[in-house]
Amino acid sequence: xxxxxxxxxxxxxxxxxxxxxxxxxxxxxxxxxxxxxxxxxxxxxxxxxxxxxxxxxxxxxxxxxxxxxxxxxxxxxxxxxxxxxxxxxxxxxxxxxxxxxxxxxxxxxxxxxxxxxxxxxxxxxxxxxxxxxxxxxxxxxxxxxxxxxxxxxxxxxxxxxxxxxxxxxxxxxxxxxxxxxxxxxxxxxxxxxxxxxxxxxxxxxxxxxxxxxxxxxxxxxxxxxxxxxxxxxxxxxxxxxxxxxxxxxxxxxxxxxxxxxxxxxxxxxxxxxxxxxxxxxxxxxxxxxxxxxxxxxxxxxxxxxxxxxxxxxxxxxxxxxxxxxxxxxxxxxxxxxxxxxxxxxxxxxxxxxxxxxxxxxxxxxxxxxxxx
DNA sequence: CAGTCCCGCCATATC
DNA sequence: GATATGGCGGGACTG
Numbered sequence: 001x002x003x004x005x006x007x008x009x010x011x012x013x014x015x016x017x018x019x020x021x022x023x024x025x026x027x028x029x030x031x032x033x034x035x036x037x038x039x040x041x042x043x044x045x046x047x048x049x050x051x052x053x054x055x056x057x058x059x060x061x062x063x064x065x066x067x068x069x070x071x072x073x074x075x076x077x078x079x080x081x082x083x084x085x086x087x088x089x090x091x092x093x094x095x096x097x098x099x100x101x102x103x104x105x106x107x108x109x110x111x112x113x114x115x116x117x118x119x120x121x122x123x124x125x126x127x128x129x130x131x132x133x134x135x136x137x138x139x140x141x142x143x144x145x146x147x148x149x150x151x152x153x154x155x156x157x158x159x160x161x162x163x164x165x166x167x168x169x170x171x172x173x174x175x176x177x178x179x180x181x182x183x184x185x186x187x188x189x190x191x192x193x194x195x196x197x198x199x200x201x202x203x204x205x206x207x208x209x210x211x212x213x214x215x216x217x218x219x220x221x222x223x224x225x226x227x228x229x230x231x232x233x234x235x236x237x238x239x240x241x242x243x244x245x246x247x248x249x250x251x252x253x254x255x256x257x258x259x260x261x262x263x264x265x266x267x268x269x270x271x272x273x274x275x276x277x278x279x280x281x282x283x284x285x286x287x288x289x290x291x292x293x294x295x296x297x298x299x300x301x302x303x304x305x306x307x308x309x310x311x312x313x314x315x316x317x318x319x320x321x322x323x324x325x326x327x328x329x330x331x332x333x334x335x336x337x338x339x340x341x342x343x344x345x346x347x348x349x350x351x352x353x354x355x356x357x358x359x360x361x362x363x364x365x366x367x368x369x370x371x372x
Numbered sequence: 373c374a375g376t377c378c379c380g381c382c383a384t385a386t387c
Numbered sequence: 388g389a390t391a392t393g394g395c396g397g398g399a400c401t402g
Contacts, residue, residue, distance in 0.1 A: 014400055017378065040391090052380070055393055072387070072391065143384070146394065169375095188395060194377050217375075 020198035022049060023057050027203070030077055038067070038075045056148060060199045063149040064156070087160060087223065094157035151176065151189075152196045159206070159221035166211060168218040169193040 015021065025047055030038055040058070044051045058075060061067045065086030070076045144150065154176050158167055173189040174181070197219055200206045206219045 012400090014376085014378070019377080050380080051391085052393075053378090055391090059393080143394075148393075184396085190375095191377065191396070192394090194375090198377080 018198055019053065019056055019195055020202040022047060022053060023061075023199040023202040026054075026057055026061075031079070035077045037070065038077055040073050040075070056195060057199055059148040060152045060196055063152040064203075064205070083223075087156070090153055090157055091160040094154075094161035148192060148196065151192055152200070155193060155196055156200075156205075156221075166209065166218045166220050168211065168216050169197065171218075 026043065029043070029046060040051060040054050043058075044054045047054070058067060062069060062075070063086075065078055065082035066080060067075045068078050155172055158172055158175065159165065169190050170186075172193055173186055177185065177189055197206065197208070201208060201219075205221070205223050207222050208217055209220050210216065211218045
């Protein structure tokens with residue numbers, strides 16, 4: 001069985017295997033009505049990825065409140081309606097445990113970080129006895145301290161509890177690392193942050209930008225700032241809002257091993273089952289998502305003559321004035337008139353996705369030349 | 373070359 | 388002892 005790995009030739013687009021895309025697909029798969037429980041195996045299968053990857057995604061989604069671990073192999077879908085609450089808690093927790101002495105985030109790494117390494121010891125909900133021996137930690141906790149989930153929360157706290165809104169992963173790693181600063185530890189931490197940033201980006205919680213001064217890449221928080229006072233005002237988008245994410249296309253599974261094709265043989269076309277989403281509620285900041293996704297793989301390959309102009313335009317405008325309060329809801333309503341035919345835009349996105357996938361599969365490596 | 377970050381080995385936690 | 392989780396970092400990709 002399992003005939004070799006010399007499957008179809010090329011086209012191993014790294015982007016198609018990214019955690020970000022996987023997250024997008026995961027969301028489009030489960031951010032639906034009727035979904036209340038998610039099986040890891042099911043997810044792995046449906047998304048066409050190894051179990052390991054599911055853990056990565058699920059962990060960060062959980063740390064933001066979208067999911068909640070129910071039991072072994074089982075998670076419950078909480079939805080984006082829970083996010084505001086989760087973030088609010090994170091903010092408070094962050095401020096509390098850290099007061100206002102969040103390490104500075106400046107160009108110059110000035111470490112003299114406070115002794116408290118932002119270690120929040122939030123015990124599990126399923127803690128029968130609240131008699132938490134303050135010493136029972138160490139090993140067990142040590143591992144947890146390094147979990148992706150916690151790291152995600154701490155990363156987010158950086159945005160919610162600080163005045164800076166632009167942070168590079170290096171800075172973040174430095175801060176979240178407290179003191180241990182061996183190049184090795186740093187590298188690992190940064191790798192993790194990249195992972196986190198990717199899935200957070202796919203949900204548009206954050207956005208990658210380039211520091212004005214330095215040319216260095218950094219991330220900016222897009223969600224509302226946690227300053228909203230009284231956890232009621234902060235409406236991420238209200239309950240039951242469903243965001244439209246990528247497509248149903250499962251991450252094509254090609255090993256990274258670049259096997260130079262030898263001869264043309266049948267490509268195993270991915271079952272691109274584009275299913276039209278019937279969600280018309282044209283809310284949310286999805287244009288950003290579309291835009292970004294639309295140009296993943298093969299640099300800027302363009303749309304045809306009938307490109308979704310409206311979308312691109314909206315995005316451009318949006319990015320340009322990302323000065324105000326980064327409130328998705330506002331942005332969404334502000335630009336809604338531009339393309340209130342969300343359904344169409346959506347449909348288009350689906351086709352694009354399908355086409356892209358098909359193209360990279362069939363048409364071979366070279367993506368449409370199209371200058372740049 | 374520097375920035376990304378996928379992949380999957382294998383230590384740990386749980387059943 | 389088996390299975391479920393998920394650190395961790397080598398090194399393949401990008402631009």
